[in-house]
Amino acid sequence: MSNDRYKSVEHCVAVDSSRARISVPLFVNPCFDSVIGPFSQMLKDGEKPVYKHVLFSDYWNYFFRKRPSGKASLDFAKI
Structure with a gap:
């Protein structure tokens, strides 16, 4: 949507075995x-x-x- 002007980061999770972890996924699609x-x-x-x-x-x-x-899935729409 930003024509590569704004870069997103890859999803990364830091695991800490001494504490519980809660994940709340949220997906927004057209x-x-x-x-x-x-x-x-x-x-x-x-x-x-682009x-x-x-x-x-x-x-x-x-x-x-x-x-x-x-991000390899973005290659589908690359010109």
Whole structure:
């Protein structure tokens, strides 16, 4: 969405065997028929998009067919 302007970090968990750990996963996804891609506001002064616009259901299917492997799933939408 940010056209690689903002970088996310990989998920990392530090385990401490002396204390209990609680995980609360939260997933937010668009509808399967939504088109996803870089926001036009992120493209400044003629900057070219790094990612193409794709149907979220196509990305979802690719993500789970390939098996989640970090940021490698973003290659599906790279131009």
